Amino acid sequence: MIITMNKTILAISGSLREGSSNTQLLTLLGTWAPAAINYQIYTGMGGLPHFIPMAEGKAYPAAVQNLHQQLNAADAVIICTPEYAFGVPGSLKNLLDWTVAAGNFVDKPVAVITASSQGNYAHPSLLTTLGAINAHIIEGATLLIPFIRAKMDTGGHVIDAATEKELRLVFDNLLKAIKG
Ligand SMILES: Cc1cc2nc3c(=O)[nH]c(=O)nc-3n(C[C@H](O)[C@H](O)[C@H](O)COP(=O)(O)O)c2cc1C
Numbered sequence: 001m002i003i004t005m006n007k008t009i010l011a012i013s014g015s016l017r018e019g020s021s022n023t024q025l026l027t028l029l030g031t032w033a034p035a036a037i038n039y040q041i042y043t044g045m046g047g048l049p050h051f052i053p054m055a056e057g058k059a060y061p062a063a064v065q066n067l068h069q070q071l072n073a074a075d076a077v078i079i080c081t082p083e084y085a086f087g088v089p090g091s092l093k094n095l096l097d098w099t100v101a102a103g104n105f106v107d108k109p110v111a112v113i114t115a116s117s118q119g120n121y122a123h124p125s126l127l128t129t130l131g132a133i134n135a136h137i138i139e140g141a142t143l144l145i146p147f148i149r150a151k152m153d154t155g156g157h158v159i160d161a162a163t164e165k166e167l168r169l170v171f172d173n174l175l176k177a178i179k180g
Helices: 021-031 062-073 091-097 123-131 161-178
Strands: 007-013 037-042 077-081 109-115 136-145
Touching: 007 021, 007 062, 007 161, 021 037, 021 077, 021 109, 021 161, 037 091, 077 123, 077 161, 091 123, 109 161, 123 136, 136 161
Parallel strands: 007 037, 007 077, 077 109, 109 136
Antiparallel strands: none
16 A cells, blocks of 8 residues: 555554563554554553543643653554453553543544454443544454464464454555545
8 A cells, every 4th residue: 555644553552461462463563564654552551550530730640641642643543452351451441541531532543453362342342432532443444353362373473364364454444544
């Protein structure tokens, strides 16, 4: 795909686990990005404080300001997350809660991948939350990948051809949404 202007994609993994398959998937997608794409994996989720609604006029904590800056600078966001205890991981929900009042996701094109053992609870729940914060879920850029551990090798490669095809389609649709 030809992308003429520089665009930034911010990739957010819902897993803080070392060797996370979700983070590995996002790393893999980054290798598919054309040269004009500035593809950044957000690394600050583990350093975000627990969400507290802020009093009007009070400055956000520095880590949250950094998150807001990275989201505001992104032309699109891709989230890739596991499911924990039938829900969205608390760390990722915490991150999203920090964006509600600031409106960082309003009209932001977002691709959503849930890669988990099953994931069928977290996936729709995450889409609901993104809808609540007025994100623009990109058509054809949502994907639920069950049995993720069996579909990747230890080097972070996808070893299931059907899954790789689906991932390429999601990534193409993400790129299409921001081309120009
Ligand atoms: C505390 C905990 C709870 C989990 N609960 C679920 C669950 O409810 N549904 C599911 O599909 N997988 C669940 N899993 C499995 C994870 O989805 C799986 O380990 C996944 O590979 C984690 O993603 P990661 O490799 O990116 O860290 C759970 C894992 C942990 C550690």
